[in-house]
Amino acid sequence: MNEEKSDACGKETAPLPEKENDFTTELPSGTGTPSDNAPVIKAEGVTYSYRSGEQVSRGVTGVSVEIYPGEFVVILGRNGSGKSTLAKLLNGFLVPDEGVVTVNGTDTADDDKIFKVRSEVGMVFQNPDNQMVASVIESDVAFGPENLGVPREEIETRITEALEIVGMESYRKGSPNRLSGGQKQRIAIAAILAMRPEVIILDESTAMLDPKGRREIMETILKLKNEKGMAVVLITHYMDEAIGADKIYLMCDGEAIASGSPREVFSNEEAVRLAGLELPVAARVSLNLKKAGLDVGFALTDEELAEEICALK
Secondary structure: OOOOOOOOOOOOOOOOOOHHHOOOOOOOOOOOOOOOOOOOEEEEEEEEEEEEOOEEEEEEEEEEEEEOOOOEEEEEOOOOOOHHHHHHHHOOOOOOOEEEEEEOOEEOOOHHHHHHHHHHEEEEOOOHHHHOOOOOHHHHHHHHHHHOOOOHHHHHHHHHHHHHHOOOHHHOOOOHHHOOHHHHHHHHHHHHHOOOOOEEEEEOOOOOOOHHHHHHHHHHHHHHHHOOOOEEEEEEOOHHHHOOOOEEEEEEOOEEEEEEOHHHHHOOHHHHHHOOOOOOHHHHHHHHHHHOOOOOOOOOOHHHHHHHHHOOO
């Protein structure tokens, strides 16, 4: 579904859920990526508009993004900010009207290379049911490799590895219809992993899940990055999910209005306000304490906030 545009980024919005969905105590900070690596995905000055008859709705405008090997990147923004449009541009699902997107140097606008692009950049969507194609879990995970022409023996190995990575190996012979939302989403991730992409993009893949399901997906994301060295791009409007990222792109009205580490982006109160989002609890409390005259540093997590408060004299 195409993203609808916001009327204005600076409009007041209802606050996002706080403590019941708070991941700040669970997510370690990203380890970063060596600067001498070439980006797997590079978007330069990308613009894309949706057209319906004579109506034109701008999706993204002049956005530049770089995704490096082993990096955990979050594209953050409220509904209608352009983040899902950007996600679809990064794997060639959409082709930019202006600018260029390359995957390992291959232009996504090259129709002859689009199969290669999509085999290198896998995508998991919001509703896992839309990605289920079989009545047995192992058959669902096997679907992608089968279409890539992978030998059967190798497919069996990939199924096992992918399900082990997402912690769902014991469900291999079961039916996806009996799974929870979080479990289904982990199977959808396994199905992409079985195709051995270099990058996996999760487009609002936690949006339909309860807190437990969201936690399961976040744990899987960190495992892919920290243990498997895979580049992961998470599209989300939940601020707490971005705390463990190496890099954040903050989207507003189709533009990337801020980028950098979580600490750099979240300490930019004006950009967060313009994006219509609300800071994670620890960050918000630390900033309020500082404004009240207390010598408190900026805190991203509950642990950091506790340390800052304990250090007060």
